[in-house]
Amino acid sequence: MDETEDLLGQEPDPVDDELYKEPMKKRRRSDRDQRFRAFPSVEQSALKEYEKLESRTRRVLSNTYQKLIHSVFLDDSIPSGVKYLINRLLALIEKPSLDPIYIGLFGSTGAGKSSLINAIIQQAMFLPVSGESICTSCIVQVSSGCCEQYEAKIHLLSDQEWKEELKNLTKLLHRTEELDREEADAWDRDDAVEEAIWKLQIVYGNGAERKNYEELLRAKPKGKIPTSRIITLKAEETIDKCSVIWVISDIERVSGGRAHEDHLNESIKACQRGFCKDVALVVTKTDKLHLPEYLRERKVGNRAIQSQREAVLERNEVIKLQRNRVLKEKLKSKLPADSKVLEASDLVYTVSAQEYWQQTLLTEEETEIPKLRGYIRKSLLDKKRRMVTKYVTEAFGLLLLTDSFNCMENLPNEYLHMSDLRRFAEEKVQLLEKAIDQCFAHIEQPLQEGVRNAKTSYRRILGARLVRSRGNQGFHQTLKAVCLKNGIYASRTLARIDLNEAITQPIYDQIDPVFGGIFRAGKPTGSALLPHVEAFKHSLQEKMMEIGVRSGWKYDSSKKSFLIQEISAILGSLEGYILRKKRRIYESLTTSVQNDLKPCYEEAAQIAGKKACERMKDAIRRGVDRQVAEGMFERAQERMQHQFQQLKNGISEKVKGSIATMLTLASSQEDGLYKELADVKSEYKEMEKIHRGLREVAENAVLRRGMQDFLLKMSPSKGLPPKAHT
Numbered sequence: 001m002d003e004t005e006d007l008l009g010q011e012p013d014p015v016d017d018e019l020y021k022e023p024m025k026k027r028r029r030s031d032r033d034q035r036f037r038a039f040p041s042v043e044q045s046a047l048k049e050y051e052k053l054e055s056r057t058r059r060v061l062s063n064t065y066q067k068l069i070h071s072v073f074l075d076d077s078i079p080s081g082v083k084y085l086i087n088r089l090l091a092l093i094e095k096p097s098l099d100p101i102y103i104g105l106f107g108s109t110g111a112g113k114s115s116l117i118n119a120i121i122q123q124a125m126f127l128p129v130s131g132e133s134i135c136t137s138c139i140v141q142v143s144s145g146c147c148e149q150y151e152a153k154i155h156l157l158s159d160q161e162w163k164e165e166l167k168n169l170t171k172l173l174h175r176t177e178e179l180d181r182e183e184a185d186a187w188d189r190d191d192a193v194e195e196a197i198w199k200l201q202i203v204y205g206n207g208a209e210r211k212n213y214e215e216l217l218r219a220k221p222k223g224k225i226p227t228s229r230i231i232t233l234k235a236e237e238t239i240d241k242c243s244v245i246w247v248i249s250d251i252e253r254v255s256g257g258r259a260h261e262d263h264l265n266e267s268i269k270a271c272q273r274g275f276c277k278d279v280a281l282v283v284t285k286t287d288k289l290h291l292p293e294y295l296r297e298r299k300v301g302n303r304a305i306q307s308q309r310e311a312v313l314e315r316n317e318v319i320k321l322q323r324n325r326v327l328k329e330k331l332k333s334k335l336p337a338d339s340k341v342l343e344a345s346d347l348v349y350t351v352s353a354q355e356y357w358q359q360t361l362l363t364e365e366e367t368e369i370p371k372l373r374g375y376i377r378k379s380l381l382d383k384k385r386r387m388v389t390k391y392v393t394e395a396f397g398l399l400l401l402t403d404s405f406n407c408m409e410n411l412p413n414e415y416l417h418m419s420d421l422r423r424f425a426e427e428k429v430q431l432l433e434k435a436i437d438q439c440f441a442h443i444e445q446p447l448q449e450g451v452r453n454a455k456t457s458y459r460r461i462l463g464a465r466l467v468r469s470r471g472n473q474g475f476h477q478t479l480k481a482v483c484l485k486n487g488i489y490a491s492r493t494l495a496r497i498d499l500n501e502a503i504t505q506p507i508y509d510q511i512d513p514v515f516g517g518i519f520r521a522g523k524p525t526g527s528a529l530l531p532h533v534e535a536f537k538h539s540l541q542e543k544m545m546e547i548g549v550r551s552g553w554k555y556d557s558s559k560k561s562f563l564i565q566e567i568s569a570i571l572g573s574l575e576g577y578i579l580r581k582k583r584r585i586y587e588s589l590t591t592s593v594q595n596d597l598k599p600c601y602e603e604a605a606q607i608a609g610k611k612a613c614e615r616m617k618d619a620i621r622r623g624v625d626r627q628v629a630e631g632m633f634e635r636a637q638e639r640m641q642h643q644f645q646q647l648k649n650g651i652s653e654k655v656k657g658s659i660a661t662m663l664t665l666a667s668s669q670e671d672g673l674y675k676e677l678a679d680v681k682s683e684y685k686e687m688e689k690i691h692r693g694l695r696e697v698a699e700n701a702v703l704r705r706g707m708q709d710f711l712l713k714m715s716p717s718k719g720l721p722p723k724a725h726t
Contacts, residue, residue: 067678107248112284115353156229240274273586287352316350336517403684450507476613483605585643592636
């Protein structure tokens with residue numbers, strides 16, 4: 001279990017050595033200024049103001065933390081409320097400035113991903129592109145922010161294992177694999193052969209595919225092999241962490257190619273199971289156009305095309321209209337009708353990185369690179385604004401309570417009111433659990449219908465995945481790889497094969513819109529989960545206000561304000577927990593099917609000799625038939641339902657833990673020890689100024705934006721094409 005999940009909603013931890021550690025250092029000013037250069041002056045000003053507010057807040061929190069630590073350092077009996085304050089102060093001090101915004105770029109080799117990134121960041125050669133091969137010639141990772149990395153260790157084959165692999169590769173290339181005569185006569189260069197050539201070239205260089213086994217044994221690998229036979233890689237980015245996904249397809253393949261359709265389907269699944277809220281198709285290399293051919297095949301527009309430029313702009317507009325309509329329909333069929341991505345004004349971009357630099361045909365704006373860059377800037381600025389607003393507000397609440405602890409006195413009837421709050425919370429938790437049950441009940445019928453559809457269509461679907469139009473022609477190698485990987489095979493040259501996903505697709509076709517509806521944000525409805533959690537939070541806050549009035553907290557409004565705010569902070573973490581669990585629930589169907597079919601895949605993988613490919617197919621078909629007869633799809637349904645139940649239990653446990661924390665804070669003054677805390681009045685007054693500064697920054701940003709828009713409208717050169725074409 002994730003540590004953050006385990007800690008959410010627990011009782012305040014005891015003060016330990018971790019509390020006395022130094023908070024993390026401030027970032028250097030030069031680093032911040034470097035990042036601001038990508039923003040226009042108006043946005044730079046707003047970002048700098050937010051950075052200043054954040055920096056001042058961290059300084060105030062750090063001073064407060066140090067004072068509290070020194071005031072309680074020698075005291076063995078620290079009240080739980082003070083422990084909670086110290087832990088919260090440290091957590092806020094060490095909170096990262098801004099979590100990275102992950103934008104996933106997915107496209108085939110040569111689609112123009114690297115050139116697009118170079119243009120967006122205005123660095124022509126930031127990512128090297130290797131000439132004619134049209135392939136980025138280095139491992140690329142573009143990231144920002146600071147967060148923990150995942151670590152992957154690649155264990156290389158031993159000498160003996162590589163010799164075996166090498167022998168198999170050369171046999172495949174030189175046609176000495178055990179094939180029957182029919183398969184041998186039909187032999188043609190297939191995907192497995194391409195994969196073998198690629199492996200040999202990667203290790204031994206170009207021309208390695210023409211050498212025999214003995215020659216390659218004597219050859220020297222072109223790369224250095226570590227003596228430990230272990231390569232360690234560290235990275236953060238997966239598709240399910242992306243908040244935005246751009247599917248990249250060049251202009252020549254967007255109309256007839258299948259690759260970008262597959263990438264779009266994967267992106268939509270990421271919207272279902274991950275954090276993605278925005279998907280777009282980015283069509284690249286739009287400057288490539290053969291004018292005579294375009295005019296001959298042109299089917300739109302009545303006016304005459306006079307130039308290459310006019311043809312490019314017209315084609316871009318046509319592609320936008322066509323692909324936008326297709327993409328929106330695809331999204332509507334899979335996502336809830338009120339999904340945010342369906343409201344996007346731009347689902348398709350037509351870009352030209354080459355014209356961005358040269359501008360011989362198009363203006364900079366017409367290349368649409370600035371539009372993509374502006375999207376990124378706006379996303380970052382909005383996220384920074386939300387982050388700093390929340391950060392300053394939380395810090396202000398902590399300082400309010402810390403300052404008030406030095407003058408608190410026991411208030412009459414408070415324990416009676418805390419008992420009232422406890423009973424109220426218990427009743428609301430029960431209502432929340434019923435609401436969650438009602439949300440999840442909406443998936444039952446489509447899940448059952450999906451199972452029925454899967455049982456009637458799995459043979460047809462499986463047959464389509466096991467048959468190749470050109471015959472087996474080496475397909476047995478690919479099929480063996482599929483079986484060795486439990487039904488899944490992904491390679492550099494082949495489209496991804498996933499038999500488990502394929503035969504469960506009829507279930508996903510039924511549940512997708514409902515599943516998305518359960519996990520969407522928005523107004524409370526019968527099926528949406530998060531609004532019910534939000535309503536529960538508001539009910540607790542209202543009850544806290546009511547108790548504050550009845551218990552005489554008018555003399556202690558800071559405590560009331562802090563507790564109301566802290567309810568929001570603690571329960572707000574539930575959204576992240578729910579979204580992390582969403583992926584496990586969504587994938588439970590394919591995971592269940594894969595586990596049930598594992599013996600079938602293992603049996604097929606062992607088949608060799610004559611007619612191996614057909615025998616492997618038969619083994620897979622028999623194994624799937626057997627598992628379906630024994631209830632494979634019904635078990636998948638039960639496992640998804642079980643995952644939903646686990647999520648409900650997790651939410652309930654975390655809510656109860658959060659309430660226990662709130663009750664501890666609300667009744668934590670009984671020992672009368674707060675009077676001995678350090679004086680933090682100066683820090684409190686500084687936080688008051690910072691808190692007021694938030695509104696001023698927001699108002700100034702609106703004024704600056706209005707002035708910038710006015711100046712842009714008044715600019716005589718706005719939108720003009722290059723001089724050569726005016």
